[in-house]
Amino acid sequence: MSTQPVKADRTIDARGSYCPGPLMELIKAIKEAKVGEVVAVYSSDSGSRRDIPLWVNKAKHEMLGIMDREGFAELVVRKSH
Amino acid sequence: MTEKMAIVLFSGTVDKLLPVGILASGAVAMDMEVDIFATFWGLAALRKDMLTSNMRISKDFEDMAGPMMQMMQKKNVQPWFETLKKAKELGNVRVHACAMTYDLMGLKKEDLADFVDDVVAVGEFIEMAREAKITLFI
Numbered sequence: 001m002s003t004q005p006v007k008a009d010r011t012i013d014a015r016g017s018y019c020p021g022p023l024m025e026l027i028k029a030i031k032e033a034k035v036g037e038v039v040a041v042y043s044s045d046s047g048s049r050r051d052i053p054l055w056v057n058k059a060k061h062e063m064l065g066i067m068d069r070e071g072f073a074e075l076v077v078r079k080s081h
Numbered sequence: 082m083t084e085k086m087a088i089v090l091f092s093g094t095v096d097k098l099l100p101v102g103i104l105a106s107g108a109v110a111m112d113m114e115v116d117i118f119a120t121f122w123g124l125a126a127l128r129k130d131m132l133t134s135n136m137r138i139s140k141d142f143e144d145m146a147g148p149m150m151q152m153m154q155k156k157n158v159q160p161w162f163e164t165l166k167k168a169k170e171l172g173n174v175r176v177h178a179c180a181m182t183y184d185l186m187g188l189k190k191e192d193l194a195d196f197v198d199d200v201v202a203v204g205e206f207i208e209m210a211r212e213a214k215i216t217l218f219i
Contacts, residue, residue, distance in 0.1 A: 018158055020106045024167055027110055031171075055110055 006064050006076055008040035009033065015072050019047035023055060026077065030061060033079045038064065044072040052077070083173070085114045087206075087213035093122030093131075095161065096138045096149070097219055102164030104217065109172030116213070118206040119197070120179035123219075125186065127178070127194050132162050166196055177201035 012029050014022035022043035029039045041052070049066060052075045056063045062078040086108040090101055105115045119127050126135055138146045168174050178193060180202040190200075210216050 016157060018156075020103060020110060021159065021164075023110055024106055024171060027171060051107075051110075058111065 006038050006078075008076060009037040011040045011042070013042045014048075015042050015044040017043070017045065019045045020051065021045065022048045022075075023051050026052060026075070027055070027059075030059075030077065030079050035079055035081060038076060038078050040074055040076045042069070042072050042074055048075060049073055083112065083114050085116065085209070085213040086215040086217070087210040088115065088117045089206075089210075089216070089218045090117050090119045090123035090126075091121050092139075092219055093124075093126035093135070094137045094139050095135055096142065098123075098126055098135075098161040099164075101219055102161040102168065105165055105174050106168040106171075108215075109168045109174060112172075113214070114173040115168070115175065116206070116209040117174070117176045118179060118201065118209075119176060120182050124178055124182045124188070124193075127176070127197055128188070128192050129194055130192075132194055133160070162194065162196070169196055175199075177206060179203070179206075 010029060010033065012025050014025045022041055022045055026039065026041045033039055053063050053066070056077050061080045064076040064078055067074040088101060088104070101117065105117065108115050125131060136146065136150055138149060175198045176196055178197050178200045180200050183200050
């Protein structure tokens with residue numbers, strides 16, 4: 001997982017949404033994105049930190065980073081295919 | 082072939098309907114198809130007039146109904162059927178009305194929520210569940 005800051009092509013603010021809301025919004029955004037694009041999702045739900053990397057791995061995309069922000073997490077994903 | 086999850090939705094209380102939407106979403110996220118067989122109270126909960134007006138929760142936790150509903154409203158928790166509808170948009174989730182309950186309750190297609198796909202008899206659902214990796218009774 002890279003620590004380099006990557007500029008997201010799109011950012012989804014899913015704060016306030018409960019499990020599995022942020023994951024579902026990320027999946028939708030990845031579906032809509034072009035290959036190679038970077039999607040960031042803001043999540044305040046405690047499930048996302050586990051479920052999002054799990055999904056990214058399973059769906060064979062790339063997890064670029066999970067950053068702690070104030071009161072939420074920013075999860076950054078690259079669409080690989 | 083895509084793996085499948087089958088759910089017998091028997092309950093009609095909000096506290097049990099909520100996990101149905103959530104579990105269906107999780108299954109879709111993890112690349113599974115979902116077949117939901119809505120029977121008895123589960124089918125009654127799918128009537129158009131019940132979707133938003135349903136405030137029932139399990140008898141065991143009856144005293145919690147008020148506080149739970151208030152908390153859910155305050156925290157803007159998505160209604161269970163919206164979660165289910167989103168799962169349907171993202172993947173292959175089919176909602177089947179149980180034929181026996183449908184006849185017993187004298188229901189018509191237009192009485193049921195738009196996301197109900199069809200009316201299915203028990204034998205057909207068993208054939209769906211036979212192929213499922215996961216089967217839940219809720």
